[in-house]
Amino acid sequence: MDRIPAALFGASGMVGQRFVASLQDHPQVDLVAVYSSERSKGKKLSEIWKLPDAVLNDDIASMKLEKLDIQDAVKQKAKIAFCALPADLAKKVEPDAASAGLAVFSNAAAYRMDDLTPILIPEINYDHIKIVELQRKKKGTRGFIVTNANCSVTGLSVALKPLVDKYEFPRVFVSTYQAISGAGYPGVPSLDINANCIPFIKNEEVKMNREAKKILGRFDGTSIRPIDIDIFANCVRIPSRDGHLEAVTIQFAGKAPNADEITETFARFEGKPQILKLPTAPKRPIIVRNEENRPQPILDALAGSSDRTKGMAVTVGRIRVDGDVLRFFCLVHNTIRGSAGGSVLNAECAIHEGMI
Ligand SMILES: NC(=O)c1ccc[n+]([C@@H]2O[C@H](COP(=O)([O-])OP(=O)(O)OC[C@H]3O[C@@H](n4cnc5c(N)ncnc54)[C@H](OP(=O)(O)O)[C@@H]3O)[C@@H](O)[C@H]2O)c1
Known part of the structure; x- marks a missing residue:
């Protein structure tokens, strides 16, 4: 199977860096673009890296952070957007990304309590992912949002x-x-x-x-x-x-x-x-x-x-x-099972279900 291209929003943060660590050798997902705010724009991942227990591969270490831009992620052929943004920003960005056709796996609290959005922890509630079909139907989008928990x-x-x-x-x-x-x-x-x-x-x-x-x-x-x-x-x-x-x-x-x-x-x-x-x-x-x-x-x-x-x-x-x-x-x-790793596992469930 070809690896599925993915973008990462909020790549320079604590959760974002855990995403990078989890995705850099991922068998099913290919990290193609990393985004942050204007503050970190232009820096290489190696320059912002703060995780003592995760070593970056050379090709990933040299990836440059771009200013968050959903259309650019689509241009880079991303099908997935992993999202590690503050909740107030996620509230606007995540539905826009879903409308642009991206499968959004979010760490933010913005949509956790939304009726048609699952808080997926697949060991507990794998079947909750099915509610995404209702979300897609109601919003009329190909993309969707799946959250993980606090x-x-x-x-x-x-x-x-x-x-x-x-x-x-x-x-x-x-x-x-x-x-x-x-x-x-x-x-x-x-x-x-x-x-x-x-x-x-x-x-x-x-x-x-x-x-x-x-x-x-x-x-x-x-x-x-x-x-x-x-x-x-x-x-x-x-x-x-x-x-x-x-x-x-x-x-x-x-x-x-x-x-x-x-x-x-x-x-x-x-x-x-x-x-x-x-x-x-x-x-x-x-x-x-x-x-x-x-x-x-x-x-x-x-x-x-x-x-x-x-x-x-x-x-x-x-x-x-x-x-x-x-x-x-x-x-x-908290930043692996409780956030980035949990989101990556959720994406693997969606891939298994043929949703991406
Ligand atoms: N930390 C945890 O244990 C944890 C656990 C579960 C869920 N969460 C949730 O995950 C999300 C990320 O948390 P975090 O701990 O990683 O936060 P963080 O370290 O503050 O990182 C925030 C990220 O968002 C980016 N960002 C901030 N403002 C932006 C803007 N205006 N435009 C584009 N990018 C912007 C930052 O980029 P710059 O570096 O350029 O500012 C950074 O990459 C939050 O919603 C949080 O509640 C966190």
Whole structure:
């Protein structure tokens, strides 16, 4: 199969650079154009590169950033637009790109709660991609928008999926310990975050509830019905670099299942991307750690089963049951599984479905 040409909007940002790292050796997608704002225009990717754990191939390192231009992306024959733009800009750019015929895979919050746009995490809700047909019909476009979730929501939703499939519970309580890279570049001022924690991340706690409900919801052929579980979140920015850690508490109606059963439920979980063996799907979407002090951002954020899937697995640990209460920690790489890697996996699903 010929690789499908793709453009990247917001290539110079924290998420944008993760896209470049994931796409540079991609077997199905060919990165043909990278865009940023006027500020970075004309710079080579090697000049703006800030990821210590990803090395650029020479041909990609010398690609030059252009000022964002949808028509130019179309001229470069792009069929896909990966989008890592701020939400206010994405609100205008993404529908314009879809109207221009591009398949848009977005990281921004702008269209996540749109009725005809999926928040796709394919291990959880592969079938939600079908709603794109309704989106195309209503908008009259060949192109379309698929979003992925907020980064903390991604980790939590992946961890909750095997539990909601097997057990019933009405409420989830979660406290997050979120890395600085989650705020983009340059993000939180160093004097605010160094040796400190900030117990406020704008809009994050609301997103945790409403996005998770949609992601875990059911697509009935015409709409996505949110799941009937409420998520109560406390979100905190901490001075780690990458990887959002989350402390989760669930109260069951009666006695909770025992810790061994919960451990096995997590460890056995797999979804359609694993069955299809999609290039960016980790062998196991959830990795369970049994050590008493894991998961940790430094040790576990890059969990995965191969170079391509590093950072795509969610790590779960410290599974404890006391009577009717289950507690555990989960950890997600915010700019890989929680953003760029998640979008690339979504594109692989759309390619598999023949949508591009
Ligand atoms: N960071 C995370 O963990 C994370 C996780 C999930 C979702 N997201 C979402 O992903 C998106 C990108 O986040 P980020 O963390 O990568 O942000 P970022 O580091 O601030 O990067 C923003 C990107 O957008 C470009 N941009 C800004 N204004 C522009 C304009 N007027 N015209 C064209 N390009 C413009 C920037 O280009 P310049 O470099 O030229 O300014 C840069 O490439 C956001 O919507 C964010 O909410 C982020």
